[in-house]
Amino acid sequence: xxxxxxxxxxxxxxxxxxxxxxxxxxxxxxxxxxxxxxxxxxxxxxxxxxxxxxxxxxxxxxxxxxxxxxxxxxxxxxxxxxxxxxxxxxxxxxxxxxxxxxxxxxxxxxxxxxxxxxxxxxxxxxxxxxxxxxxxxxxxxxxxxxxxxxxxxxxxxxxxxxxxxxxxxxxxxxxxxxxxxxxxxxxxxxxxxxxxxxxxxxxxxxxxxxxxxxxxxxxxxxxxxxxxxxxxxxxxxxxxxxxxxxxxxxxxxxxxxxxxxxxxxxxxxxxxxxxxxxxxxxxxxxxxxxxxxxxxxxxxxxxxxxxxxxxxxxxxxxxxxxxxxxxxxxxxxxxxxxxxxxxxxxxxxxxxxxxxxxxxxxxxxxxxxxxxxxxxxxxxxxxxxxxxxxxxxxxxxxxxxxxxxxxxxxxxxxxxxxxxxxxxxxxxxxxxxxxxxxxxxxxxxxxxxxxxxxxxxxxxxxxxxxxxxxxxxxxxx
Amino acid sequence: xxxxxxxxxxxxxxxxxxxxxxxxxxxxxxxxxxxxxxxxxxxxxxxxxxxxxxxxxxxxxxxxxxxxxxxxxxxxxxxxxxxxxxxxxxxxxxxxxxxxxxxxxxxxxxxxxxxxxxxxxxxxxxxxxxxxxxxxxxxxxxxxxxxxxxxxxxxxxxxxxxxxxxxxxxxxxxxxxxxxxxxxxxxxxxxxxxxxxxxxxxxxxxxxxxxxxxxxxxxxxxxxxxxxxxxxxxxxxxxxxxxxxxxxxxxxxxxxxxxxxxxxxxxxxxxxxxxxxxxxxxxxxxxxxxxxxxxxxxxxxxxxxxxxxxxxxxxxxxxxxxxxxxxxxxxxxxxxxxxxxxxxxxxxxxxxxxxxxxxxxxxxxxxxxxxxxxxxxxxxxxxxxxxxxxxxxxxxxxxxxxxxxxxxxxxxxxxxxxxxxxxxxxxxxxxxxxxxxxxxxxxxxxxxxxxxxxxxxxxxxxxxxxxxxxxxxxxxxxxxxxxxxxxxxx
Numbered sequence: 020x021x022x023x024x025x026x027x028x029x030x031x032x033x034x035x036x037x038x039x040x041x042x043x044x045x046x047x048x049x050x051x052x053x054x055x056x057x058x059x060x061x062x063x064x065x066x067x068x069x070x071x072x073x074x075x076x077x078x079x080x081x082x083x084x085x086x087x088x089x090x091x092x093x094x095x096x097x098x099x100x101x102x103x104x105x106x107x108x109x110x111x112x113x114x115x116x117x118x119x120x121x122x123x124x125x126x127x128x129x130x131x132x133x134x135x136x137x138x139x140x141x142x143x144x145x146x147x148x149x150x151x152x153x154x155x156x157x158x159x160x161x162x163x164x165x166x167x168x169x170x171x172x173x174x175x176x177x178x179x180x181x182x183x184x185x186x187x188x189x190x191x192x193x194x195x196x197x198x199x200x201x202x203x204x205x206x207x208x209x210x211x212x213x214x215x216x217x218x219x220x221x222x223x224x225x226x227x228x229x230x231x232x233x234x235x236x237x238x239x240x241x242x243x244x245x246x247x248x249x250x251x252x253x254x255x256x257x258x259x260x261x262x263x264x265x266x267x268x269x270x271x272x273x274x275x276x277x278x279x280x281x282x283x284x285x286x287x288x289x290x291x292x293x294x295x296x297x298x299x300x301x302x303x304x305x306x307x308x309x310x311x312x313x314x315x316x317x318x319x320x321x322x323x324x325x326x327x328x329x330x331x332x333x334x335x336x337x338x339x340x341x342x343x344x345x346x347x348x349x350x351x352x353x354x355x356x357x358x359x360x361x362x363x364x365x366x367x368x369x370x371x372x373x374x375x376x377x378x379x380x381x382x383x384x385x386x387x388x389x390x391x392x393x394x395x396x397x398x399x400x401x402x403x404x405x406x407x408x409x410x411x412x413x414x415x416x417x418x419x420x421x422x423x424x425x426x427x428x429x430x431x432x433x434x435x436x437x438x439x440x441x442x443x444x445x446x447x448x449x450x451x452x453x454x455x456x457x458x459x460x461x462x463x464x465x466x467x468x469x470x471x472x473x474x475x476x477x478x479x480x481x482x483x484x485x486x487x488x489x490x491x492x493x494x495x496x
Numbered sequence: 497x498x499x500x501x502x503x504x505x506x507x508x509x510x511x512x513x514x515x516x517x518x519x520x521x522x523x524x525x526x527x528x529x530x531x532x533x534x535x536x537x538x539x540x541x542x543x544x545x546x547x548x549x550x551x552x553x554x555x556x557x558x559x560x561x562x563x564x565x566x567x568x569x570x571x572x573x574x575x576x577x578x579x580x581x582x583x584x585x586x587x588x589x590x591x592x593x594x595x596x597x598x599x600x601x602x603x604x605x606x607x608x609x610x611x612x613x614x615x616x617x618x619x620x621x622x623x624x625x626x627x628x629x630x631x632x633x634x635x636x637x638x639x640x641x642x643x644x645x646x647x648x649x650x651x652x653x654x655x656x657x658x659x660x661x662x663x664x665x666x667x668x669x670x671x672x673x674x675x676x677x678x679x680x681x682x683x684x685x686x687x688x689x690x691x692x693x694x695x696x697x698x699x700x701x702x703x704x705x706x707x708x709x710x711x712x713x714x715x716x717x718x719x720x721x722x723x724x725x726x727x728x729x730x731x732x733x734x735x736x737x738x739x740x741x742x743x744x745x746x747x748x749x750x751x752x753x754x755x756x757x758x759x760x761x762x763x764x765x766x767x768x769x770x771x772x773x774x775x776x777x778x779x780x781x782x783x784x785x786x787x788x789x790x791x792x793x794x795x796x797x798x799x800x801x802x803x804x805x806x807x808x809x810x811x812x813x814x815x816x817x818x819x820x821x822x823x824x825x826x827x828x829x830x831x832x833x834x835x836x837x838x839x840x841x842x843x844x845x846x847x848x849x850x851x852x853x854x855x856x857x858x859x860x861x862x863x864x865x866x867x868x869x870x871x872x873x874x875x876x877x878x879x880x881x882x883x884x885x886x887x888x889x890x891x892x893x894x895x896x897x898x899x900x901x902x903x904x905x906x907x908x909x910x911x912x913x914x915x916x917x918x919x920x921x922x923x924x925x926x927x928x929x930x931x932x933x934x935x936x937x938x939x940x941x942x943x944x945x946x947x948x949x950x951x952x953x954x955x956x957x958x959x960x961x962x963x964x965x966x967x968x969x970x971x972x973x974x975x976x977x978x979x980x981x982x983x984x985x986x
Contacts, residue, residue, distance in 0.1 A: 053626035054582065054609040061583025083645055083677035084549050085559025089587035092919050101923040103900050108549040111678045114649065121551045128552030132526060132901060144581050145645040145677055148615060179581035180610050180646065251927055252969035254904035384582075434589070 059384025070139025072240020563684020701753025929968025
């Protein structure tokens, strides 16, 4: 990362106005103690999403009732699907005497009333601070109720004062690998795919890709159906779908693991857990966004299976390249600000750099992710100038810094909407959350097809703006 | 008045014969919650309420912080700083449709984003610095500092930090004691009222008319406070403060100058109304701005109050009010009739936060010819539910603090056509192929006042009458059944 490498804002770009807030001061980079309009969510939210991707699982928050309710509301507004999160609903007495009894009672209810086969328990700042030892409580629980048909219990430590929802997500995935896959399974032909926090549409597409290579993947977590299911006759206490427990257990015998996300490549994950304990070969790749990152995934699949890229996928790549030729001039040289989760940021920056958009600022709320280096590595030579990269940023930082860069478009989730509106520039909505548009769960980002979808949407946003801004409203564009 | 009132009295919907067999499928999913569910006509009324939510039951409730945040949120020129880890602020960022006619500081989200070290060493310094940063940046009229779960545990002295910041910056910096785990929403309401009470009584009230009110417990969702304000102004009543709809710090400071407090939403601001009654002698009236009778009755009650207490100033306010109601209804009723034609006989479920809304909605549905067969709330009292049971038909399910499993089972049991609720209820109804009307703090359509009744009818109609229900499994099955039945009988 190098501030001097920032592209000079082009002179004919008008200076953009302050969006929304009244602050008019000089911006000197992110140095605030306070957080204004956070660009991250709290740690347990990610865990509840990850647990949602296991068959028969109930996400459970050990904490006060409000946490579960707020997260449910937030997640429902994106997926527009039921999102039940059980809670131990601690009160004042529990905070003093410990939350154990409530946790156990809650687990029993989730087991007996919901019929949970798996319960994923995530902690909150409350229970972390009062020092509840969830691992021990779960052992006690199994002992106390050993006469009952017990659900599989997984727990992950997710204090909201440490990390972001992405840490919660990856932590929960690792916890599931660590705690549910404990024996060496017979060698099988499956491939474990830890796809990270992607959309249900992305998960479905990844399955399709793997199947085209002749692999039946074990995707963890797989909420492609649990958070994007059909209309039903009977309400399902726990939605159908999700990674089956039997699949989870057979991960230790898989041919290989593929883990998506450059930002987690230096940490202990589900993938390293399986390679460390069971010797499952691990491929660590970036999110397959755009051509080169998708090529890397296909190369990995080829090296695992020995199968050449199947024709229908090669055709998708070909069509995408053809579309880039047709549409490149509409987006060439546009300056983009990218924000959101670290790995999504890396993938998006790589995708945008490939199509000739100039990323000028990339920002995430997460810290210590080595984001600049990952972006450099992902983009390689297609990126002529490194963008400014900010970690630990909030939307105050992003907006103030973006103002000095005169961007032509924003790329990220719904929360950049106010800035885009103030500046009258397009916002390409991607990732999570999409709270102000329809179909966020069906947005496709990954693979050549995902790139095609992003490219089509982006070009159309640019054309729409051109048409709307034009006095005569061109009929051909 | 009586004439008008008669004109709007709904026909009482025929009560089903009490001998009608009660559906076989019985829902008592959680034994511990049996006494929080009542079926009208089955045994004596008795319900347990205001209980802690059952662990593991996925309550639709929130927490103390949520209660405080929801009440104070619309105060648009105050800084709302959440002292805690990021989640509590992130999930309440620009979350509601509470409109402001001026500043919009309430639509931003501020947090101290406490980190591990802060938890170990205390967050007071960080809080003080955050205030020093944010107050000069936005120049708010006051700052509310919300305590979250963790602050209650690490022992930060919120009051001391706020007092010092207040002295440094010359604005009120008000602690809101809203640690999430210390109860449910109700305790949060009380904490918010206590915080607002510190402002009330600090402004100049010399120019306020005795014929004046504070509109309490309305949050100006989709401009609803403005609708009510318009009615009041037409009656000759001045509005001093929206508490907290389109709220301002200076209005709160002058709120004690009002002649009357009109309080909607039984829980949220009633505590403040009581404090103002005790401290300033301001009487309060409970009102509801939802439905037809309730809006009319509320307006009449206000007019009658002023005619009684200030006859020399109020003049014929009741008459003016009657004229207003007549005009509004003359425009409204023909349109309602149109919608009713389609909706007659359909069944509705109501599950809302506060029980006052449930009352008004039961009545509102009658105007549409619809029957409410499930009614419940997150935070009603036993008295509320007793009254609800009294106005609903036998067989109606009355439920306190429901959860998705119960709501889904009730929807099926009662075969409802539309569900009125919030974001968390919507996917349950939709998943089962049931229409939905958003009646929550995120709504973008005004549902209060007479115009609100029209919007409500439009909303319900738009959902219930959609052709898409033909394709959901529930209706597909039902639509295929008559043929089968006919075949069987033959």
